[in-house]
Amino acid sequence: MNSSFARDLSAVFSTADFGECAIVENVGNITGIFDNGEFLTDDDDYGHQSVRRRATFTTRASYGIEEGATITVRGVQYVVKYPVDDGAGVVELQLERAE
Numbered sequence: 001m002n003s004s005f006a007r008d009l010s011a012v013f014s015t016a017d018f019g020e021c022a023i024v025e026n027v028g029n030i031t032g033i034f035d036n037g038e039f040l041t042d043d044d045d046y047g048h049q050s051v052r053r054r055a056t057f058t059t060r061a062s063y064g065i066e067e068g069a070t071i072t073v074r075g076v077q078y079v080v081k082y083p084v085d086d087g088a089g090v091v092e093l094q095l096e097r098a099e
Contacts, residue, residue, distance in 0.1 A: 022057060022073045024065055032059030032093075034073050055095040062083050065093060 019031040024080060043050050057071060058097045065071070069080045071093065078095035083092045 020073070022059075022071050023061070025070045027063055027065060027069070030059055030065075031061050032057050055097070057093045057095060059091060059093070061089050061091040063091075063093065067092075070098065071095065 005051060018033050020034055022030050022032060024030055024032070034057050036053060041052050042048070045052060046096070055073075057067075057073060057078075065083060067083060068082055072076050072078060072093075077098040079098050080093045081096045082094040083091050084094065
C-alpha cells in the first residue's frame with residue numbers, strides 16, 4: 001500500500017466536511033460518518049431477495065471501539081455488532097438499534 005495514502009486519509013475520508021459527533025460508552029465523543037442505508041440480501045436458496053436497512057458509523061480505528069459497545073448517534077442508541085477494520089486506519093462499525 002502506498003504509505004502516503006495511508007498517512008493522509010483526509011483525501012478520501014473528510015470528517016470535517018461530512019462527519020458528525022457520536023458518543024461511545026467508555027470512549028467519549030468521536031467524529032465519523034453515519035449511514036443508515038439499505039442493502040440487498042439473499043434470504044434463501046431459491047433466489048428470493050429483500051431489502052434490509054443497516055446502520056453504520058465509519059471512523060478512525062484508533063478509537064479502539066469493540067463489538068458490544070453502545071454508541072449514540074443523532075439521539076438514537078445503537079450497539080456495535082461488528083467492527084470492520086480496513087487495516088489503513090479506518091473502521092466501519094456495523095450497528096444494531098438498542099432495545
